[in-house]
Amino acid sequence: GESVGLHLPTLSVQEGDNSIINCAYSNSASDYFIWYKQESGKGPQFIIDIRSNMDKRQGQRVTVLLNKTVKHLSLQIAATQPGDSAVYFCAENTDTGANSKLTFGKGITLSVRP
């Protein structure tokens, strides 16, 4: 069946370095992808999204890359800060009209070393 997963359960980076969080998806029909950040004790927070007609989208300090050929999604965080420490989820959505739903990956923990 379809699944969204992440390659690594944890990622530790030095403050100031760039972080790259990877995600694989299996449903080739997925056409919308979102990255969420979840801090301890809080609900997931939207970071950035990308549609399948794009391969790159940039936000403030974050970039999402989409490679549809290998069904791979990545989130790049520039100049990682302690406040970036959190669990990051990728999610995919397949457009089936009113019944479209998000499927979430298991999450990866980003730990920023001072």
Place this chain on the structure above:
Amino acid sequence: NAGVTQTPKFQVLKTGQSMTLQCAQDMNHEYMSWYRQDPGMGLRLIHYSVGAGITDQGEVPNGYNVSRSTTEDFPLRLLSAAPSQTSVYFCASSYSPLGSQFFGPGTRLTVL
């Protein structure tokens, strides 16, 4: 705007008890959904609604009921709580099913 609010923040139930988790949003979003989050697993969709009066099942609907009488509110009911329902529950809303969802702060439920 308060965004998405959930009550209670914490709840302990005994097996067999019933309760309702409340969710409200003030953004006039049509689409609302309930997820549960368990350790080591991502968010799993329980039920969702595309508008007032319309609900449908998600990935893990068993043991849960929902209703959507207004655009703002989307309560989740546990009719007979079981230890397997111990989890953190998140409510979310968005303009459309394809839009980025806004999540509430969650309800941590323990069933003994």
